[in-house]
Amino acid sequence: MSNNKVSRRQFLSYTLTGVGGFMAAGMLMPMVRFAVDPVLQKSAGGDFVLTDKKVADITEVPERVDFTFEQVDAWYKSDVTNTAWVYKEGDEIIALSPVCKHLGCTVNWEGDPAHKNQFFCPCHAGRYEKTGKNVPKTPPLGPLDQYEVRVNDGLLEIGKAIPNTLV
């Protein structure tokens, strides 16, 4: 008995801590998993949305195209309208996201008369080339996102936003 490494008191406190910890974990684990669920849910979406823009009408000058889709926000469904800047580069149709890569304001084509042929963000004077490439020494640190595009019966369809493939 005398060479026992673990005393009765230690044994008791280990088992009680163990069992107590197990019970507490059993209680808390579902609640924590419940709370972090939004982080772990994979985002759906990526469906193409039909716009009313005729592909034949798209020019080399970026033009604003609005498109509306049904957004499912947990228990709340609503119609959300997003915007794309659309132009042709040769035969290819380019659609750029208007969301500024600095802090998320909305950019406009030639929004600043002093800078022709560029996208302009009014919030902190961020600028981008026509390809979406950010102009150095202005606040944005990356190029504008690009939308996947598709043609459906002569009309433009817009898909999900992807990293810019032009720059």
Add this chain to the structure above:
Amino acid sequence: MLNKIYDWVDERLDITPIWRDIADHEVPEHVNPAHHFSAFVYCFGGLTFFVTVIQILSGMFLTMYYVPDIENAWESVYYLQNEVAFGEIVRGMHHWGASLVIVMMFLHTLRVFFTGSYKKPRELNWMVGVLIFAVMLGLGFTGYLLPWDMKALFATKVGIEIAASVPLLGGAIKTLLAGDEHIIGAQTLTRFFAIHVFFLPAALFALLAAHFIMIRRQGISGPL
């Protein structure tokens, strides 16, 4: 590691007496089920508290998804139960715990009654206990409306009509509870939510604190 952190803090702040004063006291033989198995009846107070802790925790987590609005309440409960991971478990804890806490509290009250523990000098703690009982029933009543389904709506209609049958003041009590003279609707739900999640829990914490402080001062009542 943990020991070292503890020692480091204790060396500077002398925290040992603080928790010893709260946690370190003898369990008398007559309340220890290891000595007399029948002493398990003394566990019901602690079990009531344990279920209350589960109610508070699960309730806090439910409010991450729940909205107290007549258009969305039912949808949000449906969503959190069926679309969110472990939603069924977390809602289940709160749903079943609400009944279990009443059962435990009732058994605890019976124990206090049959051991005569409410007698002098513990009359005040019996009174605080009665108030806790009322707050718990209030939490159950206000919480029951929140899922905003048919059962919730009609249970609340009945409950409010019972309150309205109080002589003279009945009408005013009804309007105060429902937030409207005639409608059980938008304002009833927001009120019940506020009462369920802020007012009654605050009252409950104050009463529980009083309950436990009195127990520490007076100790557990002696053997029969």
